[in-house]
Amino acid sequence: MRLVMKFGGTSVGDEKSIANVVNIIKESRDAGNEIAVVVSAMTRVTDQLIATAEEVINCKQKPALDAFIASLRSRHMKVLEAVAPDFVDEIGEYLDSRFMKLSNILLAVHNLRELTPRSRDYIISFGERLSAPIISAALRQGGVPSSYMSGCDAGILTDGVHNGATALPESYPRIQARVGALLTEQVPVVMGYMGCSADGAVTTLGRSGSDYSGAIIGAGIDADEILIWTDVDGVMTTDPRLIPEARVINSISFLEMMEMSYFGAKVIHPRALVPAMQKNIPVRVKNTFNPGHPGTVVIREPHADKRVVKAISLIKNGCLIKISGAIMAGRPGVAGEIFTALAEAGVNVMLISQGSSEMTISLIITEEHLDAALTALAEVKRRGVIREFDFDRDVAVVSVVGAGMAGTYGTLSRIFHGLGVGGINVMMLSQGSEVNVSFVVKEADGVKAVRAIHEEYHLEAEEQA
Structure with a gap:
């Protein structure tokens, strides 16, 4: 089989973890993969x-970069010496060249008093630039x-958007030529989280960008499977920190x-699934x-399970905004x-609900976007588009x-039965697809609501084929 294995930060966080990584890769390669x-x-x-x-x-004075670089160097060299003692001189020289470049760009940012999106992406790509040589x-x-190799050298070509770039389809033949061609002879280790724009600028891939990198590489080499190695046993029926009875799900659809x-489930970011879904590559x-x-x-295709509900997620620290006014009724474009x-x-809206009278629109955002949302809505109100809003x-x-x-x-009936038994009031309901129903409750009722539905559908029990 042809596999892509992506290892997250906790999987490569120290010498013991890296030893596990090496054993996993070696065992799979010895099996003929x-x-x-x-x-x-x-x-x-x-x-950091x-x-x-x-x-x-x-910083008004020259920043104390020496201490930061020394701490970073000490951590990486300690791990290198433990996991690859025969290659300390070779890899250590490479790492020192990276530390020098990192120090120079940080000093340039200080002198210019400006951190552009381009320089920020270049700086934060250094984490992978330091870890990949050690793993290799x-x-x-x-x-x-x-x-x-870097994500750029591996062939990941992006749209040039900093801190959230998207890989272009032209990446795939480049990846096949640069990564796929090596697989019969060696294990290439690609620095995740980064790619390059057409002009050669480093662009990072946003939240969970290394997962996205893994999927892009998998699609590029036509992998049989993409494995996301992390610090949990798999995707759970819900957050086990909230519901200890939560269980690992055997199989789930894209x-x-x-x-x-x-x-809210943070095991895999949605963008990381897109390349795999496009090429129908399983992700484990x-x-x-x-x-x-x-x-x-x-x-x-979803795995057969007699229970219609497979998992429940929870987003805390949400904000409910209600926008209303008779002026909205029947007015196009509101x-x-x-x-x-x-x-x-820059406000991301997670859920939307509109009353049939067209006089009320409710929406959910995260608390970090509240101030920006209120400012924007105040301007909309000033223009006479809406009458009032509260949150x-x-x-x-x-x-x-x-x-x-x-x-x-009867799915909604059963869900609300569980909530009713738990004495939980629903403030807003939204159904964006046939596989998802989302609703809003008071913050204090969030975990209670998850538990009520988890118990209603007996999700702690093994799957019922």
Whole structure:
């Protein structure tokens, strides 16, 4: 089989974790598989790079970069010495050249007092630039031929949007030529989270960008399967920190997984599924620290389960905005003006509900976007498009997902029965697809609502084929 294995930050966070990674790759390669690897930065490194880049803009004196670089170097060299002692000189020299470049660009940002989207992307790509050579060296230390390359060198061509780039279809033949051609002889290790625009500028792929990188590489080499290695056993019926009885789901469809991801499940970002879905490549989520567990496979067709509900997700810290006024009734373009204003203010709207009278529109946003939303709506009100609006900060969004809901009678009745037994009031309801029903409750009722539905559908029990 031809596989792509993507390893997240916790999977490559220290020498012990990297030893697990090497064993997983070696065992699979010894079984006859061709493998391309995509890696994230070590745990917390990207966050440190972002924080430092933003700090140096405001430093009145020359920033203390030496201590930051020394700390970063010490961590990576310690791991390198443990996992690849025979390659310390070779890889150490490469890493030192990266540290020098990182220091120079951070100093330039300080001197210019400006952090452009382009320079920010370049800086935060260094986490993967430091981790990938170490993983590759660890494989070589274990007797596995390997080389490392950036996302740009691997052939990921993007639309040029910084901090949220999208890979272009032209990437696939480039990846096949640059990565696919190596697989019979070695294990290429690709730096995740990054690609390049047509003019050669480094562009990062946004949240969970390394997952997206893994899917892009998988689509480019026509992989038989893409494995996302993380620190959990798979996709759960709900967050086990909220509901300890939560269970790993054996199989889930692309559509179900995308709905879950959008509404709070953080195992795979929705964008990371798109290349795999386009080429119908299964994506399997597995635990680096428990590799014997079969994990969860994400596939095109939903797995048969007598329960119509498969999983429940929860988004806390939501805000409910109600927009109203008789002036809205029957007036074309009101919703367009409202959502254009919100989009221009950078506000992401998660859920929408409109009353049949056309006099009320309710929407859900995250709390971090509230100030921007209120400012935008105040301007819409000033233009006479709406009469009034108000908001409620203390709300949570519960999303119920399951392909079995499509065409099944009584699904909403059963969901609301569970909520009624729990004494939970629903403030807003939205159904965007046949596999998802989302509703809004008070923040204090969020976990209670998840538990009520989890118990109503007995999701703690094994799947019922």
